[in-house]
Amino acid sequence: MVNAAAVVLHVLAAVVWVGGMFFAYLVLRPAVGGITPPPERLKLWARVFGRFFLWVWAAVAILPASGYVLIALQYGGFAGAPVHVHWMHGLGWVMNALFIYLFFAPYRAFRAAVEAQDWPTGGAGLTIIRRIVATNLALGLATAALGASGRLWAWVPGG
Ligand code: HEM
Numbered sequence: 001m002v003n004a005a006a007v008v009l010h011v012l013a014a015v016v017w018v019g020g021m022f023f024a025y026l027v028l029r030p031a032v033g034g035i036t037p038p039p040e041r042l043k044l045w046a047r048v049f050g051r052f053f054l055w056v057w058a059a060v061a062i063l064p065a066s067g068y069v070l071i072a073l074q075y076g077g078f079a080g081a082p083v084h085v086h087w088m089h090g091l092g093w094v095m096n097a098l099f100i101y102l103f104f105a106p107y108r109a110f111r112a113a114v115e116a117q118d119w120p121t122g123g124a125g126l127t128i129i130r131r132i133v134a135t136n137l138a139l140g141l142a143t144a145a146l147g148a149s150g151r152l153w154a155w156v157p158g159g
Contacts, residue, residue, distance in 0.1 A: 003073045010066040014147070017059035018140035020052050025137050029130070042122045046114045049107060049129070057103075060096050067092065084146050084153060091143040095136050102132045 032041055067089065075081040110125035
């Protein structure tokens with residue numbers, strides 16, 4: 001029961017975070033790129049980030065917490081966990097660290113620039129945020145694929 005709840009929470013948190021980045025990067029960004037004048041675009045992104053990052057904070061807390069429950073219940077601790085879980089754990093913390101940095105440094109500066117209507121600084125900040133989100137999106141897709149790959153390793157010779 002606890003195991004099932006942990007899997008459900010874990011997968012939902014991954015879907016919300018990675019799916020949100022996918023939508024922001026591959027759908028919203030090209031869609032708003034050419035349409036609105038730059039200040040309007042920056043104000044839109046400030047609103048989008050303000051809402052989306054609340055959900056990302058939830059995912060940043062839920063993924064490791066539910067992951068550690070799964071490691072304890074399914075493998076009796078880290079020593080018994082398979083390689084793909086160690087990779088997921090490591091990549092998960094790289095993603096968390098990148099998000100925490102993004103939130104407290106570039107995003108905070110971006111928000112301040114938008115509030116001050118300093119559009120050149122805001123635009124430069126958005127570029128940094130975009131690069132970090134692109135990196136975390138690639139890591140998130142790879143980590144989700146790794147996480148779901150457990151049942152495949154039995155088919156790999158020596159896996
Ligand atoms: C941060 C630390 C994390 C830990 C400790 C952790 C731990 C785990 C564990 C123990 C499992 C069960 C794997 C198995 O038995 O084969 C799992 C599954 C999974 N994890 Fe993670 N994980 C973490 C982060 C992430 C992240 C960041 C993502 C995605 C962005 C992710 C996506 C998944 C997915 C999609 C599954 C597959 C569930 C299933 O197939 O039933 N995990 N995780």
